[in-house]
Amino acid sequence: MIKREDVITWLTCYRQVIKDNKDYLTELDSAIGDADHGANMDRGFNAVVAKLPSVEEKDIGTILKTAGMTLVSTVGGAGGPLYGTFFMRAGMAVDGKAELTPEELAGAFDAGVAGVQQRGKATLGEKTMLDSLTPACQALHESLDRGNDLKVSLDAAAAAAEQGMKDTIPMLATKGRASYLGERSIGHQDPGATSSFLLVQCAADCFGKD
């Protein structure tokens, strides 16, 4: 089972990962965007972690929704509404729950990814966050369906997200600011897909350890 402490650990760990990768994300964004993804995510997750003490006794749904609302009001850019929607929808899917089964966690991821898709109106293969999130969700479900435990399944999800992230390199961007580059967006890894991979990797590191 996933406990709310694990969710708090996940968000706190992701804040550190973002801090460590801030310059890297900004560098990726400089190539095909506007050089703000690292700084925006860093600002947003610092704000999320600052909010956590006020919700650490609440249910997992509330913790995730609070993270989402905090991101919406602190990140800006496209990342704010997209990551904010991810966490708000994931939170709504597990409203009131103090613990999650692996299937419930996968269901929360599904709801979050569906929210990102709806808000950003993007589909797979357009060089966006979805290119790492969608394969990660699929891999998580497939692995759980085969009877693997959470740790193994999240590792599979992280591997799929990493592959999805790398797959964005040869893609032609058709959504977001990178799309204005046309052919010149080819050859660069998408910063949003990168921060999304890091989120899944962080989940694999924090959940299902026992």
Add this chain to the structure above:
Amino acid sequence: MKKLINKPEDVVKEELMGVALAHSDLVRVHFDPDYVVRVDAPIANKVGIVSGGGSGHEPMHGGFVGMGMLDAACPGAVFTSPTPDQMLEATKAVDGGAGVLHIVKNYTGDVLNFEMAAEMAQMEGIEVASVVIDDDVAVQNSTWTAGRRGVGTTVLAEKICGAAAEEGKSLQDVAELCRKVNGWGRSMGMALTSCTVPHAGKPTFDLPEDQMEIGVGIHGEPGRERMDLKTADEITEMLTEAIVSDLPFEKGDHVIAMVNGMGGTPLIELYIVYHKMVQILEAHGIFVARRLIGNYITSLEMAGCSITLLKADEELLRYWDAPVKTAGLRWGV
């Protein structure tokens, strides 16, 4: 990085504090969430107009808040869209009961955040209409991109819609007028240098001394094509012809023209561009009825310019000429 700043993370807050002090007769600045609002807002029974976007484009948008133009502007971090809570609070602050128009530049972040803000405002019972400006002819195929970017026409739309709102037009009419301006306005820009986002600390892209970037947006994002540097006349011709052929503008059309500096180009050069642009337009039989030459929608310290042409009928010219009193545009008062 060589900039007249204190700390990168304080740039927007400190700029807003300066604006609040300098223009206290025109605007109030609200912090957390950040927005610039007309000193006399909300005005009963007048449509409120709110715009916003990343900082770094000054005087847009905060410099256009005041009588006859915007009621409020939401500044984001540099080159980063503001957030829905800012937009929601600004919308509430300017709602005088006649509804609020959001003028949104077509950049994914701006569009997504304004969408969320409009949904939130409607939940609180405020009537909101949104018009997305997408006038950049440098972006050609809208099926394969996020659509044309919103650039120079935004300034003209804010002025014209502000005048119509001041006159007491309804939300529906002001929104319709905004769509008309967007439909008739076209822009294209170019860069001679990159620019440096304060928190990034180094130039967004690398542009060699003998090259230029044609078709840039307003965030230091690279444009469509990089080529060898050309003369002002040749550059003006590339921009003007691309714009004229796009609408298309036709013989006998009257236009409002804006020759806009990107932030690092002196006026002396913008007037050279203006001169050539008028010659080209005259050859097409297009008459420049009104003009703006200067820095109105900038990209930090980027050197370069953009040209905006708006086909103008009597209605648009009348609203253009109406009084405006803001830090960035002021006439008739």
